[in-house]
Amino acid sequence: MNRTISTGILCTCLASAAWAQQPAATPYTAQNQGEIVRPGRHLTPQQRMTSLLMKAKKVAQPGNSPSPALASDKAKTWNLGAYQPGGSTAWMQSINDFGVAMGWGDVPVDGGSEIRMIGIPLFGLNAGQWFESGVSSYALTGEGGGISNTGLIVGNISDSNGLPEAYAWMPNQAGIRLGRYSDTGGSYDRSIALAINHSGTLIVGDSGKDLPDGTRRALPIVWRSKVVWNHGRPTQSWDLHALPTGGLELLGAVFSGVQLNYWGAWGVNDLGQIVGDGWTFDDSGNYWETAVVWTPTKGGTEWEIQRLPMAAGFDYSEALAINNLGEIVGDVWGWTGSLQGAFPVLYKPDPKNKTWSVHVLPTTSPDLTYGWSIAWGINELGDIVGYCSDENWLGKAARWNSHNPSVVTSLDFPGTSSAAYGVNNLGLAVGGYQTIVSYDKYGNPILDSGHAFAARFR
Numbered sequence: 001m002n003r004t005i006s007t008g009i010l011c012t013c014l015a016s017a018a019w020a021q022q023p024a025a026t027p028y029t030a031q032n033q034g035e036i037v038r039p040g041r042h043l044t045p046q047q048r049m050t051s052l053l054m055k056a057k058k059v060a061q062p063g064n065s066p067s068p069a070l071a072s073d074k075a076k077t078w079n080l081g082a083y084q085p086g087g088s089t090a091w092m093q094s095i096n097d098f099g100v101a102m103g104w105g106d107v108p109v110d111g112g113s114e115i116r117m118i119g120i121p122l123f124g125l126n127a128g129q130w131f132e133s134g135v136s137s138y139a140l141t142g143e144g145g146g147i148s149n150t151g152l153i154v155g156n157i158s159d160s161n162g163l164p165e166a167y168a169w170m171p172n173q174a175g176i177r178l179g180r181y182s183d184t185g186g187s188y189d190r191s192i193a194l195a196i197n198h199s200g201t202l203i204v205g206d207s208g209k210d211l212p213d214g215t216r217r218a219l220p221i222v223w224r225s226k227v228v229w230n231h232g233r234p235t236q237s238w239d240l241h242a243l244p245t246g247g248l249e250l251l252g253a254v255f256s257g258v259q260l261n262y263w264g265a266w267g268v269n270d271l272g273q274i275v276g277d278g279w280t281f282d283d284s285g286n287y288w289e290t291a292v293v294w295t296p297t298k299g300g301t302e303w304e305i306q307r308l309p310m311a312a313g314f315d316y317s318e319a320l321a322i323n324n325l326g327e328i329v330g331d332v333w334g335w336t337g338s339l340q341g342a343f344p345v346l347y348k349p350d351p352k353n354k355t356w357s358v359h360v361l362p363t364t365s366p367d368l369t370y371g372w373s374i375a376w377g378i379n380e381l382g383d384i385v386g387y388c389s390d391e392n393w394l395g396k397a398a399r400w401n402s403h404n405p406s407v408v409t410s411l412d413f414p415g416t417s418s419a420a421y422g423v424n425n426l427g428l429a430v431g432g433y434q435t436i437v438s439y440d441k442y443g444n445p446i447l448d449s450g451h452a453f454a455a456r457f458r
Contacts, residue, residue: 077412080452083107083118083130089449090118091432094146094377094422097198099123101422101430102147103452104155107132117145117155119171122428122454131171133157138164144192144266146422150200154178154193166193166205166223168238178223181207181242191221195321197268201225203238204265204274220245220265220276220294222303243294246305248278254307255288265294267321267328272296274303275319275328291319291330291347293356308347309358313337317345321377326351327402329375329384332360344375344386346405361400362408363388375400377422377429383458385411385420385429394445395419397431399457412455417447420455427458 082090083105090105099122106113117133138158145155156164157177169175180191191207202225208218220243228237243265251259260278267275273296279289290310294303308328310317315334322328326349333342344361361384363373371389378384382402387395397411397420411420415433423429431454434447 076456078122078454079414080120080454082449082451083132086113087118087130088113090452091419091450092120092422092430092452092454093144094195095122095424095428095430095454096147096149096151097424097426098149098151099424099426099428100147100151101452101454102145102153102155103430103432104137104145105132105452117153117167117169119147119153120452133167133169133175135167135169135175144194144205146193146195148196148200149198152196152200154196154203154205156192159190161189163190164192166191166203166207166221168193168196168203176238178203178238179240181219181221181240183242188219192264193223194265195267197270198324199270201270202268202272202274204268204276206262206264206276207240207242208262215261218262218264219243220263220274222265222268222274222294224300243274243276243303244305245278248290248292248305248307254278254290258288260288260290266319266330269322269324269326271324271326272300272303273322273326275308275322275330277318287316289316289318289333291317291328293319293322293328293347295354306354308356311345311358311360313339314343314360318374319347320375323378323380323382325349325380325382326356327378327382328356329378329386331374332358333372338369340370341389342372342374344373344384344388344400346375346384346400346402348402359405361405364396364398364408364410365390373398376420378402379423379425379427381425381427381458383423383427383429385423385431387419387431392445397429397433397455399423399429409457411457413453415451416445418453426456428454428456430454 086108087105092101092103095101102119105118107116114136120130135157147153154168157167159165166178180188188207188209192205193203194205196203203223205221206218207221222241223238226237227234249260261280263278265274265276274294277291281287291308311332314332317332318330319328320330328347331342332345346359347356373388375384375386384400388398389395394417397413397418413433416436418433420429420431432450436445437448438446
């Protein structure tokens, strides 16, 4: 399957780069625990924790958002708030090396507002000027999405069937629906683009459908770019391919008695290496998940899958991002060992042997034996960003470095709860924060709506 788009997008990439759902706050009723939560492409780590601990979900009260930041090129922080004019909640997901950030937020429309992909340049003549996709997004899959150094942004939109479809766009350019996977059983009914590489040549995500037996299935997807000349004009074509699952999807292949029905690709680099995971869950709130990496073969036209190693003392793993050195970040998690919850992880490559070693990263609360801490993004310098939870399960934005993985540093994000999801090669981290506005009858914090934020640490 392929989709085409005029390379008016390609030709305006560098110029655009130069100018270039409400994350529900979820306090919990057990042990006075609360944490910033965003919607996810399947069931997010936070949602898994909610289910596993049988905690009740509460809806946050909307709060006031700061105005967009107009900062100099030497600024250290950007309190971006929400889309302006008229937005009330936003968070940033990704930032390219030109300082253009993308994320998700509510945008005013006739009679109300809707969640859309949004963006903002931090530098240049148009610094602080918001732009948006012009198309409604499927809010429950707002987690994920990215922006390349060419200025191309990927994520999803809400299709006419009410489900997400993967989407690529640029400001002031016509966007393109990236389509869904099809096989001998027919077309799938949803797809999501979760990441794009720096060069804008590969997009990854997943595509899913409901099965006749009442279960669902999702496959890891890669969209590969190529330029085709048509009547003397270049067009950019996107070929959709399902990544192999290598038999790991079969019953008992990874976990005894378990079949991994859902697969997704979370990160991709310019060498064509892709990371993601396979997972499943049951009605009792039990989850199983394993991190994998796909390595390109046959000149980048095919991929082979490899399971990443598991850290001792944990049961499950996620791989969320990969840089051009092959360094991978994510998390490991479990409930049966001495450490309860999720902890950030770094996978270091051994190119000679084509293997990876696993390193559990420290958290900002080193004495805690529980929590939910995740490494979300990594740049080419080995800077890693994510968040670490405190004793109350409230996340705080944090960073590490792959060259000295024993050190963790808090990022200068405001709010009671915060998270960093993307980082570029300038040392700019983006994400969002929330603040406690009240407490429920159990004493659990209720957080306000999300505010976009960026901080520079280099």
